[in-house]
Amino acid sequence: MQLSNASVSIRPRSPWEALDLGTLLARRHGTLLMATWAAVTLPVFALISVLLWQHPSVALLLFWWLKPLYERLPLHILSRALFGETPNFRESLKAFPGLLRSQWFASLTWRRLSMTRSFDLPVQQLEGLDGKARAQRLITLNLRNGRAASWLTVVGVHLEGALWLGLLGVLYFFLPAPLVQRWNWEDLLGLSGEWLWLEHLSNLLYVLVLIVWEPIYVACGFSLYLNRRTHLEAWDVELAFRRLRQRLLGALPAMALACGLLLWPAPHEAWAAPTAQPEAGPESKRLLNQPLTSEAAHERIDALLDQPPFQHRETVTRWRLGDADDPQQPGALARLIERLLQGGSFWHGLERLAQVLEVLLWAAVALLVALVLWRYREWLQTFGGRVRLPNRRRTEPPTQLFGLEVAPQSLPDDIATEAERLWQFDPRAALALLYRGLLCRLLHDFQLPLKAAHTEGEVLRQVHELQLEPLARFAEQLTAHWQRQAYGHDPANEQVRDALCADWRALFAEGRPS
Amino acid sequence: MYSTLDRQDLLDTSLRVETPEGIDLLLRPAGLVPRALAFAIDLVIRAAILLVLFFTLGLLGKFGMGLGTLLLFLVQWWYMVLFEVLNQGRTPGKYWLGLRVVHDDGTPVGWSSSLTRNLLRFVDMLPFGYFLGALSCLGHPAFKRLGDLAAGTLVIYQEKPQARPALPDVEPVAPPVALTLDEQRALIGFAERHGALSAERRQELASILAEPLGSNEEHAEAKIHGIARSLVGSS
Incomplete structure (x- = not known):
């Protein structure tokens, strides 16, 4: 038994799903199973019916009782087919007599009414177990699947009944009316001999039903058994492990070979010749000496991309109201125009004409706009001012620049005087005050868009851009002194103080803006 | 040699439905x-x-x-x-x-x-x-x-949420080679089902992988459990 040859996907399933797999298995080999079943059962049925012609019910009971024996043939076929060795019709029939011998008596007596018949059959037939070993094995296997196997039999019994009655219904439809009218209760209860053939016919219908159902029943039991063994012995894990082993061990020789080939000193002639066309791009023709050239490959790819699922095309046919009047006359006109336009020079001339027309049209539009503006100039002067866009507020100026408080509220009213006063005991604070004052003025009087990220140098550059000579000079001096004080701890002297304060007063004499 | 083409031919009860997002849904029709x-x-x-x-x-x-x-x-x-x-x-x-x-x-x-x-x-x-x-x-x-x-x-x-079975308590071991998704599933499946398999069967299964994993037959089972644990992660 080679698991890798299995023709079904092996994985642990629920018992119900295992039954479904059995149905599919029977469906795949349906023709062979039904043909062999019919070849075995129909002659048996014919023989029994002939022998017991006077007792149709007994004949049916006897045929039904022998079911476990016929069931061995589908199981034999399925067990071979599972691993890809499906026997043909003749081989199957030849194998059948050999299958009958083992445990036939038990099958027909105390095991005949077992609810799990199809599930037990593989243990008996394929594993060849009997007696105590078989019982123990079945207990192990039945732990979880027993219910499904019984339900399979229950459903099977009802299904056989339903299908049989269905066929009888069909048969009834086919009976000629005069025949049906002659029926009476005595006939239907089988008391008179006249209707024996009808009973045998209905028995035949049961045999026909079994041809369809029994292979499925056996296959379902077999797949239940397989599923249980898959659970118990982890067949799927074994399969995956064997594949992994093959991959890992199979890869080693190949790698050694590849290494050897790489190290093999290649003669110079074997190297690829330099490409003749260095400018060969992805669009140029390649692989010209191969069976599949790049062009052919392109064509094939395009053809493939033109089909579903890459392209979805559909033809829609709909009824529409007919357009009665227009198709003829404009058709003729259009054809005339087309013929006229087909002359090349005429076409060129037309294009130039179109350009001229375009220029003229745009000029007309511009003129129109100008005229409108001129016409309503007074109105615009009067009302235009009011409709101005709402004043766009500048973003709120920052209150801090490189750690210095520059909000106007944080500064004294007269900065120069305050600075002179501070200078006596804290020149650093005095310079800081002056510098803060400068920044504050720059922000609020000159609306410089200063940000916390600007350095002193960048502030200076922005001041220069204002092109106010005294302010720029003052700012330059103040910044230099401030930097020297702040970073170099080099205090400025008295002259500097006086000069700065004087400059401040000169520049911002009119006091703080409100 | 195993290939995906062979697999399509295998009889299976599940039905693959591809969503517009390119995700494969596995439906299991009931018989x-x-x-x-x-x-x-x-x-x-x-x-x-x-x-x-x-x-x-x-x-x-x-x-x-x-x-x-x-x-x-x-x-x-x-x-x-x-x-x-x-x-x-x-x-x-x-x-x-x-x-x-x-x-x-x-x-x-x-x-x-x-x-x-x-x-x-x-x-x-x-x-x-x-x-x-x-x-x-x-x-x-x-x-x-x-x-x-x-x-x-x-x-x-109907898909039923299932409780994750407990893995055997061993030290996680990093897999010695790169594993495909199916192989990872098989290794984890082996560890998860160790309770349902007999000791002899486990040994037999593990010995298949003893040589490729660079381990001897006695320690192969523990090694597979360790790899499974490292694949599942700490949870």
Whole structure:
């Protein structure tokens, strides 16, 4: 038994799903199973019916009782087919007599009414177990699947009944009316001999039903058994492990070979010749000496991309109201125009004409706009001012620049005087005050868009851009002194103080803006 | 050599449905036996409802009989539809068996398809006792009866969330080679099912991988458990 040859996907399933797999298995080999079943059962049925012609019910009971024996043939076929060795019709029939011998008596007596018949059959037939070993094995296997196997039999019994009655219904439809009218209760209860053939016919219908159902029943039991063994012995894990082993061990020789080939000193002639066309791009023709050239490959790819699922095309046919009047006359006109336009020079001339027309049209539009503006100039002067866009507020100026408080509220009213006063005991604070004052003025009087990220140098550059000579000079001096004080701890002297304060007063004499 | 092409040929009960997002959904269509049992349960429930109605409405005389006939119609034709549409494709019988009805593409069943599949029961029952329905169900690869074929519906097994089985308590070991998803699943599956397998069988399975994993036969099982634990991660 080679698991890798299995023709079904092996994985642990629920018992119900295992039954479904059995149905599919029977469906795949349906023709062979039904043909062999019919070849075995129909002659048996014919023989029994002939022998017991006077007792149709007994004949049916006897045929039904022998079911476990016929069931061995589908199981034999399925067990071979599972691993890809499906026997043909003749081989199957030849194998059948050999299958009958083992445990036939038990099958027909105390095991005949077992609810799990199809599930037990593989243990008996394929594993060849009997007696105590078989019982123990079945207990192990039945732990979880027993219910499904019984339900399979229950459903099977009802299904056989339903299908049989269905066929009888069909048969009834086919009976000629005069025949049906002659029926009476005595006939239907089988008391008179006249209707024996009808009973045998209905028995035949049961045999026909079994041809369809029994292979499925056996296959379902077999797949239940397989599923249980898959659970118990982890067949799927074994399969995956064997594949992994093959991959890992199979890869080693190949790698050694590849290494050897790489190290093999290649003669110079074997190297690829330099490409003749260095400018060969992805669009140029390649692989010209191969069976599949790049062009052919392109064509094939395009053809493939033109089909579903890459392209979805559909033809829609709909009824529409007919357009009665227009198709003829404009058709003729259009054809005339087309013929006229087909002359090349005429076409060129037309294009130039179109350009001229375009220029003229745009000029007309511009003129129109100008005229409108001129016409309503007074109105615009009067009302235009009011409709101005709402004043766009500048973003709120920052209150801090490189750690210095520059909000106007944080500064004294007269900065120069305050600075002179501070200078006596804290020149650093005095310079800081002056510098803060400068920044504050720059922000609020000159609306410089200063940000916390600007350095002193960048502030200076922005001041220069204002092109106010005294302010720029003052700012330059103040910044230099401030930097020297702040970073170099080099205090400025008295002259500097006086000069700065004087400059401040000169520049911002009119006091703080409100 | 194993390839994906071989695999498609394998007989399997699951159905692969690709969503527009390119995700593969695995649906597991349910076959005749569980469906027949679900139908039987529904039949019993409906019979019980009708019996109760018959006895209570019988007290009301002719009016009750009229009302009963109307309710008979409702129960007979709308029991399945109402349950399927309003209860995620599950009638009580299907719920019991873990089945549900969906469209072919896995979307929940709607009014029109549920009505179609249940009205066509009438066809499935012809000529007697679901004769055509049973044959169609047995013969169709996705186990559809005629009503399912017409409505484009599918009866599938409901996915049940399962508790993750405990892995054997060993030290995680990093896998010595890169593993594909299927191989990782097999290794984890081996560790998860160690309780259900006999000790001899576990040893036998582990010895298959002893050589490729660079381990001897005694320690291969522990090594696979360790790899499985590292693949699952700490949880």
